[in-house]
Amino acid sequence: MTAATMTPSRPGATAARDSFTNLLRAEWTKLRTVRGWVIAIVIAALLTILLGVWTGAKSQNGCPGGPCHWVLPTGPGGEAVTDTFYFVHRPLAPHGSITAEVTSLSGVIETALTPQGPARTEPAVVPWSKAGLIVTASGRPGSAYAAVMVTGRHGAAMQWNYGDTAGLPGAVSAASPRWLRLIRAGDVITGYDSADGARWARIGTVTLPGLASTVQAGLFVTSPPDSVTTSSGITGSSGSGDPTDATAAFNRVSLRGGGPGGAAWTGTAVSGGNSPFETGSEHGYRQANGTFVVTGTGDIAPDVTDGTPIDDSLAGMFIGLIAVVVVGALFITAEYRRGLIRVTLAASPRRSRVLAAKAVVLGTVTFAAGLAGAAGAILIGTPLLRANGNTIYPVTTLTEVRVIAGTAALVAVAAIFALGVGTILRSGAGAVTVIITAIILPYLLAAGFPVLPAGAADWLLRVTPAAGFAIKQTIPQYQQVSASYTPFQGYFPLEPWAGFAVLCGYAAVALVLAAFLLHRRDA
Amino acid sequence: MRYALHAEWTKLRTLASTFWLLLAAAALTVAVGAAVAAAASCPAGHCAEDPAKISLTGIYLGQAVVAGMAVMVISAEYGTGMIRLTLAAMPGRISVLAAKAAILTGLVLVTGAVAVTASLLAGRLTLPGHGIGPARGYPALSVADGPVLRAATGSVLYLTLIALLSLGAAAALREAAAAIGGVLGLLYLFPIIATVAGSPDLARHLQQAGPMTAGLAIQATTSLSSLPISPWAGLGVTAAWTAGALLLGGLVFCLRDA
Numbered sequence: 001m002t003a004a005t006m007t008p009s010r011p012g013a014t015a016a017r018d019s020f021t022n023l024l025r026a027e028w029t030k031l032r033t034v035r036g037w038v039i040a041i042v043i044a045a046l047l048t049i050l051l052g053v054w055t056g057a058k059s060q061n062g063c064p065g066g067p068c069h070w071v072l073p074t075g076p077g078g079e080a081v082t083d084t085f086y087f088v089h090r091p092l093a094p095h096g097s098i099t100a101e102v103t104s105l106s107g108v109i110e111t112a113l114t115p116q117g118p119a120r121t122e123p124a125v126v127p128w129s130k131a132g133l134i135v136t137a138s139g140r141p142g143s144a145y146a147a148v149m150v151t152g153r154h155g156a157a158m159q160w161n162y163g164d165t166a167g168l169p170g171a172v173s174a175a176s177p178r179w180l181r182l183i184r185a186g187d188v189i190t191g192y193d194s195a196d197g198a199r200w201a202r203i204g205t206v207t208l209p210g211l212a213s214t215v216q217a218g219l220f221v222t223s224p225p226d227s228v229t230t231s232s233g234i235t236g237s238s239g240s241g242d243p244t245d246a247t248a249a250f251n252r253v254s255l256r257g258g259g260p261g262g263a264a265w266t267g268t269a270v271s272g273g274n275s276p277f278e279t280g281s282e283h284g285y286r287q288a289n290g291t292f293v294v295t296g297t298g299d300i301a302p303d304v305t306d307g308t309p310i311d312d313s314l315a316g317m318f319i320g321l322i323a324v325v326v327v328g329a330l331f332i333t334a335e336y337r338r339g340l341i342r343v344t345l346a347a348s349p350r351r352s353r354v355l356a357a358k359a360v361v362l363g364t365v366t367f368a369a370g371l372a373g374a375a376g377a378i379l380i381g382t383p384l385l386r387a388n389g390n391t392i393y394p395v396t397t398l399t400e401v402r403v404i405a406g407t408a409a410l411v412a413v414a415a416i417f418a419l420g421v422g423t424i425l426r427s428g429a430g431a432v433t434v435i436i437t438a439i440i441l442p443y444l445l446a447a448g449f450p451v452l453p454a455g456a457a458d459w460l461l462r463v464t465p466a467a468g469f470a471i472k473q474t475i476p477q478y479q480q481v482s483a484s485y486t487p488f489q490g491y492f493p494l495e496p497w498a499g500f501a502v503l504c505g506y507a508a509v510a511l512v513l514a515a516f517l518l519h520r521r522d523a
Numbered sequence: 524m525r526y527a528l529h530a531e532w533t534k535l536r537t538l539a540s541t542f543w544l545l546l547a548a549a550a551l552t553v554a555v556g557a558a559v560a561a562a563a564s565c566p567a568g569h570c571a572e573d574p575a576k577i578s579l580t581g582i583y584l585g586q587a588v589v590a591g592m593a594v595m596v597i598s599a600e601y602g603t604g605m606i607r608l609t610l611a612a613m614p615g616r617i618s619v620l621a622a623k624a625a626i627l628t629g630l631v632l633v634t635g636a637v638a639v640t641a642s643l644l645a646g647r648l649t650l651p652g653h654g655i656g657p658a659r660g661y662p663a664l665s666v667a668d669g670p671v672l673r674a675a676t677g678s679v680l681y682l683t684l685i686a687l688l689s690l691g692a693a694a695a696l697r698e699a700a701a702a703i704g705g706v707l708g709l710l711y712l713f714p715i716i717a718t719v720a721g722s723p724d725l726a727r728h729l730q731q732a733g734p735m736t737a738g739l740a741i742q743a744t745t746s747l748s749s750l751p752i753s754p755w756a757g758l759g760v761t762a763a764w765t766a767g768a769l770l771l772g773g774l775v776f777c778l779r780d781a
Contacts, residue, residue, distance in 0.1 A: 036701075055719045315719040318712055326704035333700065337602055428700030429598065433591040436707045437584055440715075444583075448715040451580055456562040 023348055023357035031361055034334075037327045041365060044320035044411075045373040051316025052377025056384025072303055072391055073142035076161050076208075080307055080393050083141035084298025086283045087134070087268045089218030096257020097183040098133050098217045100250045100292075101197060102150050103174045105131050107246035109226050124244075125171075127153035128482055129223040130300065131248030133182045135189055137208065139216045139270060144208045147220065147300065148180045148191035152246070156180070157480070158191035158203040159300065164480040167193045167203040177251075184257070187211045197252075214259035219285075221248050221296035224482060245283075245297040253292055271298070301481045307393040309490055310403060311472040313381030317407055318440060320373050324366045324411050325439075328418030329431035331362055336426045341523045352515040355423065359511060362419055363412045370411030374404045395474050406471035406500060413500075413507050414439055417465065420510030424517055438506070442466035447487035454486050458493040465506045467492070470499025527613055527622035535596065535626055544592040545630060549638040552585030556642035557649065565654040572655050574664055575674040575744040578646025582678050582739065585638060586685045589631055590706045593689035596623050598699035606781045616777045620694060624687055624769070631686040635679035643675060662744060670744035677741030677758055684758070684765045685710070688734065691768030694776045709764070710735040727751045734764040 032038060072080040092098070107125040132149025146160035148167070156167035156178055172178045179194040187207050192200040223246035269283045285294040332355075335341040348354050378400065386392050395403075414435065422431035442464040446457035461467050470492035477485045485491040492499055535541045559580040565572050597620075600606035613619050647664040650656055657663045666672045685706075693702040713733025717726040730736040730751035738761030741754045752760065 036698075051716065058720060058722065058725060312719050315716050318715050319708065322704050322708040322712070326700050330698075330700050428698070429591050429594050429703045432700045432703045433587050433707070436704070436711070437587045440707075440711050441584060441587065444711050444715060445580075448718050451576070451583070452559060453563050456559060 020353060020357065023353055024361060026344075026347075027354075027357045027361040031331065031365060037330065040323045040327050041369045044323035045369040045376075047323075048314075048316035048320040048370075048373030049376035049380065051319065052313035052381030053384065055313050055315060056381035056388065072307055072394070073140075074394055075142050075302070076144045078394055078396060080303040080391075081142050082299050082301060082303040082306070083143075084271045085130075085220045085222035085300055086285065086294055086296030087136075087139060087216070087218055087220050087270050088265050088285050088292060088294055089139065089216045089268065090255055090263065090265055091214050091259030092135060092184060092217035092255065093257045093259040094186050094213050095184065096217070096255065096259075097181060098135070098253075098255045099179070099181040100133055100219060100253040101177050101179050102131055102172050102248055103177045103251055104249045105129060105150055105152065105172050105246060106248075107152070107223050107244055109242050109244045124226075125152035125246065126223060126226050126244050126482070127151065128299070128301075128480060129244070129246040130159075131221045131246060131250075131294070132156075132219070133180050133217070134220045134300075135182050135184055135215055135217045137211055137215055139268060141270060144211065145300070146182065146189040146191065146206050146208060148182055148193060148203060149220075150178045150180070150248075152223075154480075156193045156203070158206075159480065160189070160204075160206040160208070164478075165204040167191075167201070182217065184215070184217070217255060218265065219248075219250050219253065219292055219294055220300075221246050221294040222298045222300060223296065224299035224301070243297065245295055247293060247295040250292040250294065252290065265292075267294075269296075299481070302476075302478050303393075304475055304478065304481055304483045304485075307391045307475075308385060309393050309474045310378055310382050310395060310400065311474060311490070313377045313385065314374060314403075314407060314472055316377055317370075317374060317411065317472075320370065321411055321414055321440065322436060324369065324415045325418040325435045326428075326432050328362055328366070328415035329422035329428045329435070331358055332419055332422045333426060333428035333431060336523070337428075345523050351518045355419075355511065355515050355518055358419055359416050363416050366415040367408050367412035370408030371405065373411075374407035378404055393475055399474055402496065403472050403474060406496065410468050410471055410500065410503065413468065413503055414465075417503070417507035417510055420507060420514040423514035424510065439465045439468070439503075443469050447490075457487045461487055461499070462493050462502070465503045467494055467499040468503030470494050471496045473499075524618050524622065527615075527618045528625060530609075530613065531619075531622040531626045535630070538599075540595070541592065541630070544588055544595075545634045548585045548588035548592065549634050549641070551588060552581035552638040553641045553645060555581035555584050557581075557645040560646045560649040560653075563650065563653055563655060572661070573743055573745045574646055574650050574655050574661050575643070575671050576742045577650065577655070578642050578664060579639065579674060579678050579742050581638070581642055582682065582742070583735075586682060586710065586735075587707055589634070589682050589686050590689040590710075591703050593627055593631070593686040594693040594699050594702045594706070596627055596690060597693045598697060598702055601697045601781075602699065610781050617773060620690075620769075620773050620776055624690055627686050627690055628683055631683045632679060635682040638682075639675050639678045643671070668744075673754060674742045674744055677754060678739075680758060681738045681741060681761060684738065684761045685734075688761075688765040688768045691765065691770070691772035694772030695768070709733075731757075731760065734761045737761060 073083055075081040107129050108121045109124045110121050129152035130149045132147055134145055134147035136145035137143040144161055148158045150156050150172040155169035158165045179197040181192040183190045187209055190205045191203045193203055194200045223244045226242045226244050267285050283296055285292055345351055418431055418435045421434050425431050442460040443466040445452050446460045473492050473496055477491055556578050560577050563577050643664045655661050662668050664671055666675055689706045692706050696702040713729055714736050717729040720726040720729055737752050737757040740750045740752050740757030743750055
């Protein structure tokens with residue numbers, strides 16, 4: 001043996017052998033040279049895209065006889081809104097106010113609807129029936145507005161541009177009327193309420209940027225459908241609710257600072273959104289002896305029932321997730337099986353660094369695959385859904401990026417979780433069973449195929465790793481809109497990033513335990 | 524064949540993990556069923572709850588453990604190289620697979636029977652306290668009741684079919700992690716994909732085709748007309764998947780070098 005053959009092939013190779021970069025390279029080589037794993041990861045991405053395309057191509061939604069393209073009105077913030085109410089209005093100048101006393105709010109719920117009309121009506125006021133004063137840029141659905149109102153069961157409130165602030169509590173009646181006032185000063189609108197018309201309390205002040213000099217101000221009444229949730233059984237049915245309408249009496253209506261266009265009150269049924277708020281009663285208003293009696297139906301609120309969220313294209317992610325979890329578990333358990341782990345640990349005795357290198361390589365590769373899959377599914381599937389007549393909830397670019405990148409991160413974290421559990425159990429089948437039953441099964445039971453009561457479903461999506469699927473939620477819950485916010489309808493109990501953090505927490509705990517056991521146990 | 528059965532029984536019996544996995548499958552089935560029964564409530568008295576189905580919810584989780592155990596019956600031999608010894612000793616590969624299937628069937632039938640009985644017992648004790656009991660007109664959870672007996676025996680048979688399906692998949696794929704991933708994907712993904720199928724008809728067809736969605740129709744005792752598929756026909760779909768997996772697994776097992 002000559003001295004030349006003893007020389008390291010590269011200067012400094014001995015010193016660098018234990019460097020993290022080399023570890024990463026070693027793990028990358030291990031991953032990319034197993035043909036089955038590479039095929040599995042590529043197929044995971046492709047199937048995610050394909051299923052998104054399939055969903056978009058299959059889903060036909062439209063009017064009888066062919067697709068019809070509904071467009072949801074969007075509010076000033078770009079969110080889908082439903083704007084349907086009866087509006088008795090006059091023009092309002094840049095500086096002015098409107099005041100009225102609401103002395104009653106009543107309503108009816110229409111049950112057992114038939115094509116000929118409701119079979120039964122019963123008097124009842126739904127919690128978010130609204131009657132009050134509104135200043136709106138144009139009166140068209142989706143225009144900027146500010147309103148003060150009395151509600152069925154949520155007291156007095158001020159709402160503007162689809163947000164909500166509470167005012168005086170309690171229901172309204174002739175014995176306990178509510179005085180309401182809106183004062184406009186340019187773009188700034190302030191809402192007040194009062195129990196007696198003498199002592200006024202400010203509920204809120206809002207700025208509606210770019211308000212025209214003449215706007216419409218007046219009285220409005222609206223009443224959303226009675227929210228009924230039925231969810232049970234193998235098909236997981238759900239119902240939206242029965243139509244309602246509301247009638248309110250306004251006394252001592254006064255408008256100061258009327259704009260050009262007349263001093264007469266005009267009644268308009270504002271209508272927007274997909275749901276025809278069917279009702280048997282007449283919309284409209286009567287005016288006698290200074291009292292306005294206004295009847296209306298609908299809602300002024302973000303729309304949460306009429307559209308399809310963009311994450312409907314992402315169902316293929318679950319297939320990709322299983323493939324990636326199998327690869328993640330095998331990435332370590334195959335080493336135990338073949339005995340390669342002893343070579344690996346002999347070459348790099350600092351064991352947690354081996355695990356870290358594996359996690360980095362696996363996470364990067366699966367994130368890239370997840371990104372390709374999610375981006376493909378959403379960017380191809382969503383336009384197809386739209387072309388087939390589905391109304392897609394508009395989302396901001398930031399939300400779309402969050403859903404795509406978040407799904408990719410979800411896939412990567414699940415793979416790392418599988419790596420951690422695989423290290424702990426040293427059995428590929430065990431790790432895959434644990435991960436799939438911990439991530440996909442709770443989601444399935446709670447959201448995909450509701451066999452659980454709603455409370456248990458919410459709880460599962462808070463405490464199990466399936467909470468991570470919250471990252472793909474795009475439509476928030478609004479406390480001022482009654483709807484069935486169940487996991488089956490796509491609403492998660494946790495905020496997107498909070499849910500994702502739960503999954504990350506599980507993965508982190510698994511990795512720490514894996515590192516500890518890797519040190520403690522002989523390989 | 525008798526020797527093959529004896530050999531396979533010895534192999535499974537002497538593995539500590541067999542006992543623990545079967546115990547875990549039964550315990551998880553009962554625990555989940557009892558937890559869901561404790562969470563269920565019907566205060567108003569007319570909700571579409573199905574007491575048998577609620578009590579047997581644990582099967583959704585239990586089947587995953589059973590599938591994992593069934594996969595190991597054959598994949599573990601590939602992992603350790605034991606399979607070459609097995610096939611050298613018993614060259615008739617069909618009888619090896621048949622012996623494994625027979626032993627597995629026996630073990631899962633017993634485990635399933637224990638788990639299902641205990642789950643129904645837990646439901647019977649818990650559910651009446653939550654407004655879902657004979658006092659409100661729901662069927663009592665007793666095996667003397669025809670539909671409940673169907674749900675109980677059907678669930679045990681379902682677990683057995685899933686075990687055999689996993690055995691077939693493992694014989695075809697050899698690698699344990701891939702086989703269990705494939706089986707659980709087959710079980711859990713059909714209903715998830717059905718939710719985004721768009722048209723209700725397509726969703727229904729997907730639920731009729733999925734081995735889990737169709738097979739677990741056997742657990743229903745009320746409102747059978749709203750099921751995507753009738754109980755026994757649904758179990759037949761699962762049996763067809765199992766037969767297909769066993770055929771494929773057997774074919775690959777016979778044609779391939781170990």
